[in-house]
Amino acid sequence: MPENENYREIEITVFRYNPQDKDSTPEYQTYTLTETPGMTLYIALIQIWSKMDHDLSFDFVCRAGICGSCSMVVNGKPRLACKTRTNEFEDGKITLLPLPAFKHIKDLSVDTGNWMNAMSKKLESWIHTQEETDLSRIEKPVDPEVADEVFELDRCIECGICLASCSTKIMRDDFVGAVGLNRTARFSIDPHDQRTDEDFYELIGDENGVFGCMSLMGCEDHCPKNLPLQTKIAYMRRKMVKVK
Amino acid sequence: MLSRGYTTELLTGKDSSKRKSRIPARIDFLQSVSGLVLALFIMFHLVFESSILLGKDAMYMLTKVFEGEPFIQGGEPLIISVLAFIIFAFFVLHAGVAMRKFPSSYKEYRRYTEHKALLNHNDTNLWYVQIMTGFIMFFLGSIHLYIMMTQPENIGPYASSDRVYSDLMWPMYLVLLISVVLHAGIGLYRLIIKWGVFDGKDPKANRQRSRRIAKVLVTAYLLLGLASLGAYMRIGYEHRGEYGQRYVPGSGK
Numbered sequence: 001m002p003e004n005e006n007y008r009e010i011e012i013t014v015f016r017y018n019p020q021d022k023d024s025t026p027e028y029q030t031y032t033l034t035e036t037p038g039m040t041l042y043i044a045l046i047q048i049w050s051k052m053d054h055d056l057s058f059d060f061v062c063r064a065g066i067c068g069s070c071s072m073v074v075n076g077k078p079r080l081a082c083k084t085r086t087n088e089f090e091d092g093k094i095t096l097l098p099l100p101a102f103k104h105i106k107d108l109s110v111d112t113g114n115w116m117n118a119m120s121k122k123l124e125s126w127i128h129t130q131e132e133t134d135l136s137r138i139e140k141p142v143d144p145e146v147a148d149e150v151f152e153l154d155r156c157i158e159c160g161i162c163l164a165s166c167s168t169k170i171m172r173d174d175f176v177g178a179v180g181l182n183r184t185a186r187f188s189i190d191p192h193d194q195r196t197d198e199d200f201y202e203l204i205g206d207e208n209g210v211f212g213c214m215s216l217m218g219c220e221d222h223c224p225k226n227l228p229l230q231t232k233i234a235y236m237r238r239k240m241v242k243v244k
Numbered sequence: 245m246l247s248r249g250y251t252t253e254l255l256t257g258k259d260s261s262k263r264k265s266r267i268p269a270r271i272d273f274l275q276s277v278s279g280l281v282l283a284l285f286i287m288f289h290l291v292f293e294s295s296i297l298l299g300k301d302a303m304y305m306l307t308k309v310f311e312g313e314p315f316i317q318g319g320e321p322l323i324i325s326v327l328a329f330i331i332f333a334f335f336v337l338h339a340g341v342a343m344r345k346f347p348s349s350y351k352e353y354r355r356y357t358e359h360k361a362l363l364n365h366n367d368t369n370l371w372y373v374q375i376m377t378g379f380i381m382f383f384l385g386s387i388h389l390y391i392m393m394t395q396p397e398n399i400g401p402y403a404s405s406d407r408v409y410s411d412l413m414w415p416m417y418l419v420l421l422i423s424v425v426l427h428a429g430i431g432l433y434r435l436i437i438k439w440g441v442f443d444g445k446d447p448k449a450n451r452q453r454s455r456r457i458a459k460v461l462v463t464a465y466l467l468l469g470l471a472s473l474g475a476y477m478r479i480g481y482e483h484r485g486e487y488g489q490r491y492v493p494g495s496g497k
Contacts, residue, residue, distance in 0.1 A: 077363070167360065202258075
């Protein structure tokens with residue numbers, strides 16, 4: 001019976017496995033708890049962890065859809081736990097899996113950080129310019145529309161959901177995915193960055209880059225920040241295909 | 245034998261001027277262009293083929309037009325052979341460059357199918373239809389095109405119907421029809437998305453619109469193709485006793 005009879009009980013089934021423990025075997029564990037108003041999966045997981053099972057592992061930092069740490073597969077769909085309400089699931093049954101496409105740490109916890117870091121270095125995700133920055137002078141103005149476009153792409157929180165939703169990435173581990181291609185598009189648009197299309201071709205002009213994308217749209221359809229991923233991948237593809 | 249250019253690329257992933265190969269870009273573009281040409285060809289092909297629905301005379305007349313009868317007395321079936329060869333060349337080119345996207349090992353295949361089942365995402369599922377229909381067409385498309393290249397004279401209201409019914413080609417044509425229409429329809433939709441053709445100011449809405457148009461086209465072409473195949477089967481069945489006889493225009497026989 002629920003603790004409060006106005007509230008329903010929900011069942012959360014979690015994939016449990018610790019690859020670091022030789023005795024651990026992959027299994028599913030179901031927890032029953034009382035759903036409270038406005039409950040998110042993050043809140044539910046904290047309840048399970050604090051009241052039922054202190055051994056359960058999952059990642060979180062901000063609880064507000066900004067850090068991208070709590071991404072996991074919710075009833076088949078990669079999502080952020082902190083932005084997913086339990087009352088979305090009418091039957092009250094929710095199955096949680098760790099994100100595929102990343103190194104599994106334990107239970108729902110995966111290592112997105114090292115992958116993102118390696119991708120960032122591989123795609124040289126920083127402003128490339130010959131100009132010396134003079135902090136005593138006012139920056140050159142940027143067209144507000146261009147700035148908005150750059151900021152829009154900067155909203156990516158590197159949650160890894162685009163990669164977990166991408167069949168290309170699932171099949172081919174070296175694919176940089178939408179997060180990587182979005183990043184190159186961001187620097188390509190930014191007027192502070194002096195790199196040419198030829199320079200960007202050296203970063204993404206192959207099957208691990210923009211020509212590996214098969215336009216399956218998993219990235220765009222699951223991105224929790226609603227980024228225009230496919231539009232920007234198409235933008236980079238058009239640019240890269242013109243490089244002599 | 246040592247080819248310095250290729251060996252440098254083999255060892256460094258770049259050419260001697262430290263540039264990445266431009267070939268992946270060319271291949272990606274070729275895949276799209278060859279796919280577009282084939283999809284447009286199929287759209288016209290199925291419409292022309294459906295002339296049988298307007299009667300034997302209509303189909304006969306159209307066949308003769310393609311054989312160049314307005315300029316060549318009696319028509320020249322070799323023109324069809326040449327056309328079929330050009331299409332075959334595009335077909336081989338497209339298959340060759342598109343094949344690189346197929347899962348290339350059992351591991352990749354398993355990971356893709358398991359992920360597809362988990363995600364249950366529409367466009368990811370559609371890609372499965374595309375690789376399956378593409379795989380089917382490696383074989384069935386080749387059979388069809390080979391016949392068109394080598395027996396172009398056997399196209400006509402009776403000749404085609406005899407082939408479909410009496411030569412038992414209809415099961416092959418049925419599977420080929422479904423495969424080619426699905427593959428072309430999904431392929432066109434994916435081309436639009438891939439290159440951002442109709443992104444406009446609201447890419448999400450335009451994607452849905454492209455999707456709806458692709459669905460309508462696939463349905464319409466499937467119905468048209470099935471109706472034409474049915475007509476060829478009916479004529480072939482009625483003509484089974486006179487197998488091999490050619491149609492005489494205007495006779496209705």
